[in-house]
Amino acid sequence: MIFKKRFYNSPLFLVITFVVSVAMMFFISGITFKHISSLNKTREAVLHSYEVTLEIEKLFTSVKDLEIERRNFLLTGDNNLVEKLNKSKLGIVKSINSINDLVVDNKIQTDHIVKIRHLCTSKFAIVNKAIIDVEKFKKDRELLRNNLLQGKLIMDSIQIHVDQMIALEDQLLKKRHEADQEIQSYTPLFIYLTLLVTLTLIVLSFIGFIKSYQSLKSTHEQLLLSNESNRLGEFIGNYGNWSCNLDKNEWYFSANLYTILGVDPNFVKPNFENLLHYIHPDDKERVKEVVAEYQNKTSIPDITYRIVTPDRTVKHVRSAGKMITTETGSRLIVGSTIDVTQDHLKNDELEQQNRELENSNRELSAFNYVASHDLQEPLRKIQTFISRLEDKEKDELSENGLQYLDRIKVAAGRMRALIDDLLQFSRANKSEQVFELTDLNVLMENALSELNQAVEEKQATLDITPLPKLSVIPFQIQQLFINIIGNSLKYAKTDTPPVITITSEIVKKLNPVKNTTETFHRLVFKDNGIGFEPEFNTKVFELFNRLHSREEYSGTGIGLAICKKIVENHKGSIQAHGILNEGVEIEILLPV
Structure with a gap:
């Protein structure tokens, strides 16, 4: 026992x-x-x-x-x-x-x-x-x-x-x-067993409840963190969130939306009527029309309007929303309103600056064109009198007088070249140009015809591959060819006949502005002239920039600036790659 x-x-x-x-x-x-x-x-x-x-x-x-x-x-x-x-x-x-x-x-x-x-x-x-x-x-x-x-x-x-x-x-x-x-x-026999199973299920349910509670607690903490992050994001981004239950006409405004409106959330109930009270009188009807269409749309387009805060400050805001339907069938609109006042002011300022810049460019172009034309008349008279002096009074002039006359003649020639280049630059800056589908081979032939005398004097060799047909401004592209080939002839070596190679091919290049790969016609002009240091690859396209003195090589320093402007007019790009005593390679990309 x-x-x-x-x-x-x-x-x-x-x-x-x-x-x-x-x-x-x-x-x-x-x-x-x-x-x-x-x-x-x-x-x-x-x-x-x-x-x-x-x-x-x-x-x-x-x-x-x-x-x-x-x-x-x-x-x-x-x-x-x-x-x-x-x-x-x-x-x-x-x-x-x-x-x-x-x-x-x-x-x-x-x-x-x-x-x-x-x-x-x-x-x-x-x-x-x-x-x-x-x-x-x-x-x-x-x-x-x-x-x-x-x-x-x-x-x-x-x-x-x-x-x-x-x-x-x-x-x-x-x-x-x-x-x-x-x-x-047999079912009654298992009633007692069912009770035992029920007890087991209750225990398991309790365990599941504990786990669910822990998961809910964790989710609640994450939700609090998300709300705080959202509030911080609203504050930094200067925007506020809102929502509307269309079936119950219940609105919600976030704290930062009240801040944008400049009102205390304790004294202003969130609803459309109160929001409408702060909208600028000139924008109220437009906002009402957009809100009236909410029920017939799944997404609400951006709408920019003005609000007037209680202290009479006018703000520019932009709102956008989206229609969603809950599992219970309720229709909700959730959206955001961002304060874009600073952006609006910056845009106004930028537009004003653009208008001023356009006016300045037009005035500068007009001044350049008019000044160039007005300068031609006195210059023409100066050259006429120089010619008369040479024809009739040359024998009467002293040796010093003849030297002075030669200097005047050279200076007048430089002035003539400068005025002609200024006119060409002015024409390249004009926006009202007509694009035509043109065979570049014809433009090349015309350019070589103008340069024929210089080509023969320099005993130059030109190797030109067939060029494409492109939609271009014909006279500008012809001037582009004249300036580039003319530079190759001008800056040739004294002891070596110039060899100029011109090639064309289709390439794909990254457009840095659009960040997309696009197709271009690549034209390359390569010569064996005196070249220049690589550090001048970009400077040669600056207006009035010269790498040599007038005594060494004639010119105005405008030719390649004109080339750059012409290429920009055609939405293309131009680059120079020089090597001292070896030559220069000019690369031009024109869109297909």
Whole structure:
């Protein structure tokens, strides 16, 4: 007895009891689960039989409705019945597909539904014929009677298959119902076990609740962090969020939206009427129109308007939103409003600067053009008098006088070249130019014709590959060729005849402005002249920039500046690559 008492009170007994209890719980739970599964399967089988029978009866009802509507149509010729006939056909097809899905594992029933589908197809053909030939049926009663008879025969055939299918389902239903009753008879035996399983589920649910609570707590903390981040983002980005429940007409304004409006959220209720109070009078109607269209749109386009804060400060804001529908069917609009006052002021300032720059450019171009033309007249007189002095008074001049006359003549020539270059630069700056599809080979021939004397004097060799046809401003591209080839002739080596190579090819290059790869025509002018240091690759295109003195080489320092302007007018780019004592390579990219 003492041994038994000690055994029952010992930890070993508790361990054995716990292990046995757990083992029995799992065993009973397994039996219960199996029982419930079997019960569910039998009930599902019974419900399946009911569902199949119901669908079969529904199908036959639809077929009968189709036959009735067909007869009514044949008798009345009412075109309104055509739509009903088409709907009935669609309903029949849907029912056949549903039954086919339900009996896919029953070969006998599947065979029946295949035959019914074939019969229904024939039935549809008769209905379609009735719709098409209704006028013939009205005139020919025998034809009408044959059509009705065909429909009846098909109906009888369908009914035979339907009856066979229902009979088969009744047999299956009886067997499944018997199996269900048999399993249900054992159900009371498992009530106690179910209680144990319920207790287990409660424990598991409690554990799940604890885990869910911990997850909810974590989510809540993340939501708080997200809200704080959103508030900080609103403050830094100077924007506010808002939302509206269209069904309940409930609005929400974020704290920073109140800040943008310059009002205290404790004294202004979030709604459209209060928001409208702060909108500039000239913008109210436009904002009302946009808000009125909210219900008919899934996204609300950007709208920029002005608001007037209580301290009479005018702000420019931009709002945008999006329509969403919740799982419960509520329609919400969520959106943001950003203060763009500074951007608006900067845009106004930039537009003013652009207008001033355009006016300045127009004035500068006009001044350049007029000044160049006005300078030509006195220069022409100076050159005329120089010519007369040389012709009539040259013998009367002293040696110093002749030297002065030569200097005047050279200076006048430089002035003539400068004025001509200024005129060319002015023409290149004009925006009203006409682009024409032009063969660049023709422009090259014209340029070489003007440079023919210099080419012969320098004994230059030109190697030119065929050039493309492009949409260009012809006289500007011709001037571009003249200036580049003229520079190659001018800056040739004294002891080496110039060799000028001109090539053309199509290349793909990255457009740094659009950040996209585009196709260009690449023209390369390469010579073997005196060249220049690489540090001057960009400086040579600056206006009035010269790398050599006038005593060494004539010129005004405008030629390559004109070339750069011409290429920019054609949305292209130009680069120079010089190597001292080896030559220069000019690369031009013109868009295709």
